[in-house]
Every structure is written in C-alpha cells, then in structure tokens.
Amino acid sequence: xxxxEIAEFLKGEVSGDPEVEIYGFSSLEDAKKGDISxxxxxxxxxxxxxxxxxxxxxxxxxxxxxKNLIKVKDPYLSFIKAIEKFFPQEFYFPPGKNFFVSxxxxxxxxxxxxxxxFVGENTRIGKNVKIGSxxxxxxxxxxxxxxxxxxxxxILDGTxxxxxxxxxxxxxxxxxxxxxxxxxxxxxxPQRGKVVIEDDVEIGANVTIDRGTFGETRIKKGTKIDNLVxxxxxxxxxxxxxxxxxxxxxxxxRIGKNVxxxxxxxIGDHTIIEDGAVIYGKAGVxxxxxxxxxxxxxxxxxxxxxxxxxxxxxxxxxxxxxxRGNPEE
Amino acid sequence: xxxxEIAEFLKGEVSGDPEVEIYGFSSLEDAKKGDISxxxxxxxxxxxxxxxxxxxxxxxxxxxxxKNLIKVKDPYLSFIKAIEKFFPQEFYFPPGKNFFVSxxxxxxxxxxxxxxxFVGENTRIGKNVKIGSxxxxxxxxxxxxxxxxxxxxxILDGTxxxxxxxxxxxxxxxxxxxxxxxxxxxxxxPQRGKVVIEDDVEIGANVTIDRGTFGETRIKKGTKIDNLVxxxxxxxxxxxxxxxxxxxxxxxxRIGKNVxxxxxxxIGDHTIIEDGAVIYGKAGVxxxxxxxxxxxxxxxxxxxxxxxxxxxxxxxxxxxxxxRGNPEE
Amino acid sequence: xxxxEIAEFLKGEVSGDPEVEIYGFSSLEDAKKGDISxxxxxxxxxxxxxxxxxxxxxxxxxxxxxKNLIKVKDPYLSFIKAIEKFFPQEFYFPPGKNFFVSxxxxxxxxxxxxxxxFVGENTRIGKNVKIGSxxxxxxxxxxxxxxxxxxxxxILDGTxxxxxxxxxxxxxxxxxxxxxxxxxxxxxxPQRGKVVIEDDVEIGANVTIDRGTFGETRIKKGTKIDNLVxxxxxxxxxxxxxxxxxxxxxxxxRIGKNVxxxxxxxIGDHTIIEDGAVIYGKAGVxxxxxxxxxxxxxxxxxxxxxxxxxxxxxxxxxxxxxxRGNPEE
Numbered sequence: 001x002x003x004x005e006i007a008e009f010l011k012g013e014v015s016g017d018p019e020v021e022i023y024g025f026s027s028l029e030d031a032k033k034g035d036i037s038x039x040x041x042x043x044x045x046x047x048x049x050x051x052x053x054x055x056x057x058x059x060x061x062x063x064x065x066x067k068n069l070i071k072v073k074d075p076y077l078s079f080i081k082a083i084e085k086f087f088p089q090e091f092y093f094p095p096g097k098n099f100f101v102s103x104x105x106x107x108x109x110x111x112x113x114x115x116x117x118f119v120g121e122n123t124r125i126g127k128n129v130k131i132g133s134x135x136x137x138x139x140x141x142x143x144x145x146x147x148x149x150x151x152x153x154x155i156l157d158g159t160x161x162x163x164x165x166x167x168x169x170x171x172x173x174x175x176x177x178x179x180x181x182x183x184x185x186x187x188x189x190p191q192r193g194k195v196v197i198e199d200d201v202e203i204g205a206n207v208t209i210d211r212g213t214f215g216e217t218r219i220k221k222g223t224k225i226d227n228l229v230x231x232x233x234x235x236x237x238x239x240x241x242x243x244x245x246x247x248x249x250x251x252x253x254r255i256g257k258n259v260x261x262x263x264x265x266x267i268g269d270h271t272i273i274e275d276g277a278v279i280y281g282k283a284g285v286x287x288x289x290x291x292x293x294x295x296x297x298x299x300x301x302x303x304x305x306x307x308x309x310x311x312x313x314x315x316x317x318x319x320x321x322x323x324r325g326n327p328e329e
Numbered sequence: 330x331x332x333x334e335i336a337e338f339l340k341g342e343v344s345g346d347p348e349v350e351i352y353g354f355s356s357l358e359d360a361k362k363g364d365i366s367x368x369x370x371x372x373x374x375x376x377x378x379x380x381x382x383x384x385x386x387x388x389x390x391x392x393x394x395x396k397n398l399i400k401v402k403d404p405y406l407s408f409i410k411a412i413e414k415f416f417p418q419e420f421y422f423p424p425g426k427n428f429f430v431s432x433x434x435x436x437x438x439x440x441x442x443x444x445x446x447f448v449g450e451n452t453r454i455g456k457n458v459k460i461g462s463x464x465x466x467x468x469x470x471x472x473x474x475x476x477x478x479x480x481x482x483x484i485l486d487g488t489x490x491x492x493x494x495x496x497x498x499x500x501x502x503x504x505x506x507x508x509x510x511x512x513x514x515x516x517x518x519p520q521r522g523k524v525v526i527e528d529d530v531e532i533g534a535n536v537t538i539d540r541g542t543f544g545e546t547r548i549k550k551g552t553k554i555d556n557l558v559x560x561x562x563x564x565x566x567x568x569x570x571x572x573x574x575x576x577x578x579x580x581x582x583r584i585g586k587n588v589x590x591x592x593x594x595x596i597g598d599h600t601i602i603e604d605g606a607v608i609y610g611k612a613g614v615x616x617x618x619x620x621x622x623x624x625x626x627x628x629x630x631x632x633x634x635x636x637x638x639x640x641x642x643x644x645x646x647x648x649x650x651x652x653r654g655n656p657e658e
Numbered sequence: 659x660x661x662x663e664i665a666e667f668l669k670g671e672v673s674g675d676p677e678v679e680i681y682g683f684s685s686l687e688d689a690k691k692g693d694i695s696x697x698x699x700x701x702x703x704x705x706x707x708x709x710x711x712x713x714x715x716x717x718x719x720x721x722x723x724x725k726n727l728i729k730v731k732d733p734y735l736s737f738i739k740a741i742e743k744f745f746p747q748e749f750y751f752p753p754g755k756n757f758f759v760s761x762x763x764x765x766x767x768x769x770x771x772x773x774x775x776f777v778g779e780n781t782r783i784g785k786n787v788k789i790g791s792x793x794x795x796x797x798x799x800x801x802x803x804x805x806x807x808x809x810x811x812x813i814l815d816g817t818x819x820x821x822x823x824x825x826x827x828x829x830x831x832x833x834x835x836x837x838x839x840x841x842x843x844x845x846x847x848p849q850r851g852k853v854v855i856e857d858d859v860e861i862g863a864n865v866t867i868d869r870g871t872f873g874e875t876r877i878k879k880g881t882k883i884d885n886l887v888x889x890x891x892x893x894x895x896x897x898x899x900x901x902x903x904x905x906x907x908x909x910x911x912r913i914g915k916n917v918x919x920x921x922x923x924x925i926g927d928h929t930i931i932e933d934g935a936v937i938y939g940k941a942g943v944x945x946x947x948x949x950x951x952x953x954x955x956x957x958x959x960x961x962x963x964x965x966x967x968x969x970x971x972x973x974x975x976x977x978x979x980x981x982r983g984n985p986e987e
Contacts, residue, residue: 310957628968
C-alpha cells in the first residue's frame, strides 16, 4: 500500500511523497528499502537519518531531511496499529479432526479446536477461542471469548479464564500448590482451590500457576507474564502488572496494580507489593514494599541505595585495605 | 454432615452444639457460615474468635467462647483427614479411547490411560495408576502402584518410578544430562544412565530431572519437589527432603535426608548437603553443608551471620562514610 | 568384545592382556568387573588403582600396575568413541500410526514421525529426522537432516532448525517475545520475527526461546543449552557457547563465541558478552563483558575480585567491629 493510505488510517500528516509504496515494516536499524519504520522520540533522529526505511512514522514536531514521514502524536502506537492493519498475521490455528470434547462440555461459535486436544466434563469455552494442538483442558474449566491457547498447554480442573487471554505453549495453569505439614513424614495438604485469570492477561511459555489451597490464585485484568515464571498457590496479582521471565512468587503474596517485577526476582511468601512498585532483576523481596518504591538486590533495599552499595561492594577490598592502613592479606 | 460425625471420625471431643451441619471447609480467614476450619496453635485464637466458621478443630487445651469446637491433639492433621474423608475430591482422570500402548508393555489392574497418551516397549505400569492425557512414557519404564501422572508429562526410557508417586503436568523425567568435553568443538558425553524416583515422591509442574551419565539420578522416598526445579545428572536426593520452586541442583550433588532447599537456591555440582540442613531462598551453595546447618546468601554463609551481613550491607554507605569521617563521594 | 578390538578401533596400544572380554562401561568409581573405564589425567591414577574395571583407557605416559590398559592420546574422547562404537544405544523413536502431517508439508527420507505429533502447512523436514510423540511443529518451519526432536516439544511457525540439532522434551521454540508499550494499559508489540537454530546445537528440556520482534533470535552452530533456560526475543548466541540450566538471557543480548554462562545467571537486555567470556553461576550481568573476562556476582565483577569480596563479606561483621574498635550492636 501507499504512504497516503497508511497516513489516512493513522490520521497522520504526510511530509514527503505520499505515493511511495510500502512493502514491509521493520525496526529502525534493520529497515530495508520499501519498509515503514518509526521514530519514538527526537533522540532517535540521527539513527533515522541513516535508516533505509521508505517511510518513518514520527512525532509531530520532528523533522528529518530527505525522508518520507507520517507525523502523528504517538508514533510507536501508530506503528503497531499500522502493522496490525496493513500486515495482519495470525498465528496458525488449524482446526483439528482428531480431538476429544466431553459431551457435557460446550464450545462457542467460531472456536477452533486443535488436533489431539482434549476438553473435559462441564467445561465451557466461549466464542472465537483458538485452541492449539495437544492442549489439555480439564473439567469445570471456563474460557472466555476471544482467548488464544497455544499448542501444548495444560489448563487443569476448575480454572477460570477470561476474555482475550493469551497463553503460550508449555504453560500449566492449575497444578497443585506446594503444601505439606511435617509429621513423621510430609503430609500433603489438599489443594482444592482454583486459578482465575482475568481478561486481557497474557502468559508466556512454560509458566506454572498453582491453584489455591482452599481459595484461589488470581491474576487480574491486563497483567502480562513472561516465560518460565512460577506463581504459587493463593497469590493475587492485581491489574496491569508486568512479571518478567523466571520470576518466582511464593504462596499468598499480594502484588499490586501496575507493578513491574524484573527477571529472576523472587517474592517471598505472604509478601505484599503495593501498587506501582518496581522490583529489579534478581532481587529477593519479602515483607512489604510500599507504593511506588523501587527495590533491588538481596537483601532487598531501595534501588538508589543499592546502586551505592553495589559500587562500594566492588571496591570493598580497596576500602578495607585503605581503612586498615595496611594491605588486606 | 454434622459436627458430631466429624468428631467421631477424628476421635475428638465436641464443645458446643454437635448437631450443627457442616457444608464446606476453609482457612480461618476465608471461612463462611457452614464451614469447618481449624486453629493450629493458641496464637490464632484471636483470629478464630472473629471467624465465621461453624466449627473449629482446635488443640485440646484451647477454649474459644461462643464457637463450636472439636478438640484434638493435632488440629491441622485432623483437619486434613476430615477434608479427605468428608469432602473427597479426586483430580479428573477420564479413561481415554484413543491412546497407544506398546504390545510388549503391561498395564496393571485399575490403571487408567488418558486420551492421546503413549506407552512404549517393555514398560511396566502397576495397578491403580492414573495416567492423564497427552502423557509420553518411553520404553523400559516402570511405574509403581497407585502413582498419579498428570496430563502432559514425559517419562523417558528406563525411568523407574515407585508407588504413590505424583508427577504434575509439564514435567520431564529422564532427559539427557548436560555433559560435553571441549575439543575443537563440544563433544557430547553419552548420557546412558537413568532416573529413579522412589515411593511417595511428589514432583511439581514443568520440572526437569536428567538421567545419570552412566549411573543414576535418584530421588528417594517421600521427597517433595516444587515447580520449575532442575535436577541434573547423577544427583542423589535422600528421603523426605523439600525442594522449593526454581531451585537448581547441579550434577552429582548429594542432598541428605530432611533437607529443605528454598526457592531459587542453586546447588553447585558435587556439593554435599548433609541431613537436616536448611538452604534459604536464593542462596548459592557449593562444597559441603554440614548436618543441620542453616545457610543463606551468595556467597553462602550461616543464616544467622547472613542476617547481620545483610543488615550491614544495607547500611554500607553510612558505615563507610562514618569510618572515613567524611562524606563518601 | 575384547580389549584388542577396542584398542584397534581407537588406534591405541595395549598394555596387559588384550584377550580379556569387555561387557560394559562405567565411570572410574562405579566400574564393575568386565567394565571398561578411563583415566583422563595422571592425577586419577590412585583412584584407578582401586577401580575394579577390566580395562582402562589411559594417557600414553601413564602406568598403572596390574591393570589392563589401552594407551591413547586423548582418553576421554577415546572412551566416548568406544562407547558409541561398541555400546551403541539410540533413544527410542517408534514410528507413529496416528499423527498429522499437512498435505503441503514435506518429510524427508528416513524421517520418523512419532505418535500424536503434528506438522503444519509448508513445513519442510529433512532426511533422517527423528520426531518423537506428541510434538507440535507449526507452519513454515524448516528442520535439517539428522535432527532429533524429543517427545512433547513445540516448534512454532517460521522456526528454522539446522542439521543434527537435538531438542529435548518440553521445550518451546518460537513463542512470542515479551514486548508491550505502556499507554492506559499495556499494548502488545506484534512479535513477527522468527527463531533460527543452527547446525549441531543441543537444547535441553523445558527451555523457552522466543521469536524475534521483527528480526530473528539466533543460536549459532555448536552451542549447547541446558534445561529451563530462557532466551528472549532478538538474542544472538554465537558459535560453540555453553548455557547452563536456568540461565535467563534478556532481549537483544549478544553472546559471543565460546562463552560459558553458568547456572542461574541472568544476562540483561542489550548486554554484549564478547567471545570466550565466562559468566559464573548466579551472576547478574549487564552492559558489556570483554573478551575472555571471567565475571561473577551481582553486582557483576571480575571473578578474582569477587572471590576477595565474597571472603570480606563473610567477615563483614568482624571487620566492621574491629575497625570501630567496639562491638557492633
């Protein structure tokens, strides 16, 4: 399509030749002739000048000599919208022929069942759901309209999944929580609760989310979870939080809204992380993190302090030596 | 059922009205009218007084005004027994119609094979085993009576699994160990050993346990393993140990009896952890941990010392400043 | 077979009785009568003297009294070659009867498709590929000759896999990268790139490798990846690197040739690790690691320095106390 068509769709203003044809899209660095790309902020203008892109979506106040531009308010968001409109691509969910759906289960209109997939008793799957191949869905499960379950996912008994949820391959939702009491040997505490995943949540590959012991484990609306994350029984994650790869959240922790937990961080059991907090990568957090706090390290501490502690740690041999006034053996 | 019936089963003494009907069970905090719950220790009495539970299982010496009580010696254990007796619930293992069992394999009486599951040559599966859907079991595998294999598990060639073992979804038992020797490129060391999982072991979701290089990787009786744990080739875990989520245990490590390894800890190769040791979350341990020691941190150190080191670390900028007698730049 | 035959195959020199029969192989410690084993270096001679092995493959200059020896230049490599020659054992890849291959897909000569496996549109699988049971392969995938895909693996749309690649059970290749932009809620950035796995790569169990956002995620020739590793979108791992279990590599990181990243280490986004660097276990690395550097800890620092810092940390309470001249409260 032409730059003009994209600009019309984005309600943007063209600077340059609106009749140039666009054949693909790319990041600024990788852009080839015929690609559309974008400049999120003024600071990328230098990079943009060297780009081979045929057209750049830019902030309204940015000028780049000799380039065809579409000026918009929010270039990154406009770029995403343009890709989805002009280069739509859906993951491949071929309808299977050989799959099992329990007679008591219901499957909504437009829903695709993948090959070798299984749906158990009394499970209700909404409309336009995409279920990949080799998926296991137990009994008494609910899956809302428009959700996407990639191949090789397990959704165990009683799990409730909202609308427009995306679950990537290899993930297990509703495994037993890890709970025992010690007598002569470890006695298993029955794990009878469930998992609730609200609308618009996305869950990465090979994640595990355990069911509640008696109550529920709940991931609220709009939260996004990366690969290989572990979420234990009775955890609550509030809306629009971000949980990066390999994070572990122990039992009964409460994670607020708009929280970010970076890769490989660990959250202790019964920990409370208030809204808007940021937990940096590899941090080990327990107790309570207050609203909007930024926490790093293990032991955990405010991120700014951690930066100073980290700097001192790296110089610790020199510091100790200097203070002692003689070489540290 | 009535409080009286539960008390009879538990051999407990009723204080209050034994004719009250019980409809469900719950934790103390979440208990609704009609629920039974429990008070593990005297310190929860305050919480119990506010609980809406219709009946509380309590230690023999605890009194709670205005509540129906069942007095027993071990309230938590009694509560678990009561749930299992009066609210039995089994995970859903529907017998499949379309699965593959090799002609040379044997399947015991009462064993359920799930839909789209596979059992290879010369594999012997005991009685009353539950095998979920989409499970892969290779050749020369043995699985003991009463074990439960959740959907989407891999049990690879030669693995030996005892009785009453539980393996959760997504787990892989018997993958190759990670062993190479460096010449011009990395040469794979053949991984020809096996995995042995003894009776009463429970293994969480998306765990990986590698086969021995030549010998075996063994998890002994009663040990419990949480989600996303990695156990490398030739590891030995003795009886009744607890390994929490995202722990990694490197090759040839030896973990004693009654050891607890908390979340995200790492155990170096050939490390020996003696009986009863406790490794705290995120610790990185190598060498040898002696009987009953409590170890934290990385570098690892006795937990009590770590608490002091952690406290000093958090104040490191102030300490350095004060010692120097001038502000740390 | 006899020692003589093995020696001939290895072009080694026999010292002792070449007519002794060999029935098995083992590590030095576990060797039973009739086993062949090896001595990698002179320092294991003491251990070798006590070994029950019927024959030892040893370095040319090593003498062990009373043992049958095969003297070679590279005993470990020779031992591996002898195992593969005289005790060949292939993982069990039984040809399935009930699997799905899209009509537009092509499967090379000698390739085995496992039971309940799926191959999507336009996918091209080479010759002598082994595909286990319950494997999902999407559309437009390529898999080169001689590769081995263990049961229960997902290879998603557009993934390119080279020759003689090994992928262990539970692994997911080509899941979406974790990318969102924050507006009122998190907006998903389309993940339209792919994953390329070059020849001779081995990937462990329950690993996740995300597709590129627009470009690619690439693992180059000969690199070996252990279990439960996470590799994010747009990462490049160069040739012959080693990535140990539970490592996480964040988006757009560049890992050089012959790099070793030990267990549970984390590599920050856009980090560059130059050729030959070694990242120790549990390290958290960001920025740039120079050629051949050895890095430990978090904050990351040269390994030698970390050893000193670690030693000081363990003595921190005593050091602070002594410097202050009074007991630290």
